[in-house]
Amino acid sequence: MLYHVRMDVHVPRDMDPAEFDKLRVAEKARAEALQREGKWRHLWRIAGAYANYSVFDVADHDELHAILGTLPLFPFMDIAVTPLARHPSAIAT
Numbered sequence: 001m002l003y004h005v006r007m008d009v010h011v012p013r014d015m016d017p018a019e020f021d022k023l024r025v026a027e028k029a030r031a032e033a034l035q036r037e038g039k040w041r042h043l044w045r046i047a048g049a050y051a052n053y054s055v056f057d058v059a060d061h062d063e064l065h066a067i068l069g070t071l072p073l074f075p076f077m078d079i080a081v082t083p084l085a086r087h088p089s090a091i092a093t
């Protein structure tokens, strides 16, 4: 199943910069691994915001939830999920 996911990151202003750097490095590695696995199909920055629009290709809601929970920045994210269905006029697979 495909899911459109919006992630907005809100890191506390008083977070130690070194801790934040560690989280960002770990997040990048996790995001790249999930893309290589084919689970995280699209990852786009929302211009002007510390946020992204993503498309995940996973078995079901439970797998998506489990994956999102593994993201190092998960505790600092607001996440909005929209399940996607095929559009009858779409010619792309």
Ligand SMILES: O=C(O)C[C@H]1C=CC(=O)O1
Pocket: 007, 009, 027, 028, 031, 043, 050, 051, 052, 073
């Ligand atoms: O930067 C973000 O949008 C948050 C998060 C998602 C992927 C990643 O590398 O960081």
